[in-house]
Amino acid sequence: MATSPLPAILSEIKLDLLTEDSAAANAAKRKEVARTFISDTITVPTEDMYAYAVQATLGDDVYHEPSTASLEGHIAKITGKEAALFVPSGTASNQIALRTHLLQPPYSVLLDHRAHINKYEAGGAAMHSGAHVIPIQPENRHHLTLEEIKESVVLGNDVHFAPTRVIALENTLNGSIFPQDEIIRIAEYARSIDVKMHLDGARIWHVAVETQTPLKELCEPFDSISLCFSKGLGAPVGSCLAGPKEFIQKARWFRKIFGGGMRQTGILAASAAYALTNNLPLLSQVHALSRHLEAGLEEIGVRILSRAETCMIFYDPSTVGVTYDEIADRGSELSEPLVLGGSRLVVHIQTSPAAVEDFLSIVRTLAQEKEDSGFVPEEPSENNGVFKDVYVRRAAKVNKT
Incomplete structure (x- = not known):
């Protein structure tokens, strides 16, 4: 009798990802994350988060998953919207929102030129929605104003232009808080010209904690809102899109079309719930550590390009004769290395205070070495008239979001 080939097939396919040193590897990764300044996307689930998440309900979310539905209902409630939708990522949330708002081209989306939608979503607005993007460079180098919106918005029926249908704002943007009174002014104008507002x-979350403003109040001016769980809050995966019930029903359709309909999402929803309860309160400490980092850099003589309003700092070490690569290289040579990019420093809930002190020590030492070799430090002046977003300088080594 012929031997069945099935055992050989099964043997070839099977895979065991767990090794004897998995626990040690994870411990090493957590230590690395604590010393990484490139983004808050690199935060990892804690053992307590895992323990909570595995108790979540089971179910296929394309049909109905109880824990995910509970998360969506909670997000709708705290944002003051009728409904919410769990999606894989912030990019998915933004792109599904735009596609749901935008009905028939031609149309345009107006936003800050630094916005994630404009710079870091691979041209998704054009790809998914056929939308023209109108990027504006704010004169104050901090946030858009109503006057700048009015100057750039496209209205009327002139066939040479794509009429504006959505104004998309970002808060925080590069860690900076968008003044709520300016958002309200822009929203009132948007309503008067029948243009949607997306956030x-x-x-x-950083804005709510730092300004001590209810989330519902921050979200009220917007027709749709995207909120991430996997950045500042440290959950492994996921964002939510919130808005009117009819809008979310259509967004759910587009989520499916874009390949974002997921199955057993309960464990992800539970991770997000854990983060909302246990990690959100940690953001005050994050902001304090960011300000400590900023103060240390200024004491050394480094120019601050964008201040530590929440979790990010942009800096320019050329005032003390030092380059980003020199800092990153020196950081990588430590017995416990630092992971650094260019001008952007991101502090997160798992950043070690010791890592901040090590970073400052490196910059201080390099600055002293340059001075000893004859470099004359510049007098630091805030921004020096220019905001330089160069954190992608080491893009070959670091992935940015």
Whole structure:
């Protein structure tokens, strides 16, 4: 009798990802994350988060998953919207929102030129929605104003232009808080011209904590809001899109079309719930550590390009004769290395205070070495008239979001 080939097939296919040193590897990764300044996307689930998450309900979310539905209902409630939708990422949330708002081309989306939708979503607005993007460079180098919106918005029926249908704001943007009174002014104008308002609120949690403003109040001016769980809050995966019930029903359709309909999402929803309860309160400490980092850099003589309003700092070490690569290289040579990019420093809930002190020590030492070799430090002046977003300088080594 012929031997069945099935055992050989099964043997070839099977895979065991767990090794004897998995626990040690994870411990090493957590230590690395604590010393990484490139982004808050690199935060990892804690053992307590895992323990909570595995108790979540089971179910296929394309049909109905109880824990995920509970998360969506909670997000709708705290944002003051009728409904919410769990999606894989912030990019998915933003792009599904735009596609749901935008009905028939031609149309345009107006936003800050630094916005994630404009710079870091691979041209998704054009790809998915056929939308023209109108990027504006704010004169104050901090946030858009109503006057700048009015100057750039496209209205009327002139066939040479794509009429504006959505104004997309980001809060925080590069860690900076968008003044709520200016958002309200823009929203009132948008309503008067029948233009939708979308908020990329990937890090809106930071704004709520730092300004001590209810999330509902921050979200009220917007027709749709995207909120991330996997950045500042440290959950492994996921964002939510919130808005009117009819809008979310259509967004759910587009989520499916875009390949974002997921199955057993309960464990992900539970991780997000754990983060909302246990990690959100940690953001005050994050902001304090960011300000400590900023103060240390200024004491050394480094120019601050964008201040530590929440979790990010942009800096320019050329005032003390030092380059980003020199800092990153020196950091990588430590017995416990630092992971650094260019001008952007991101502090997160798992950043070690010791890592901040090590970073400052490196910059201080390099600055002293340059001075000893004859370099004359510049007098630091805030921004020096220019905001330089160069954190992609080491893009070959570091992935940015």
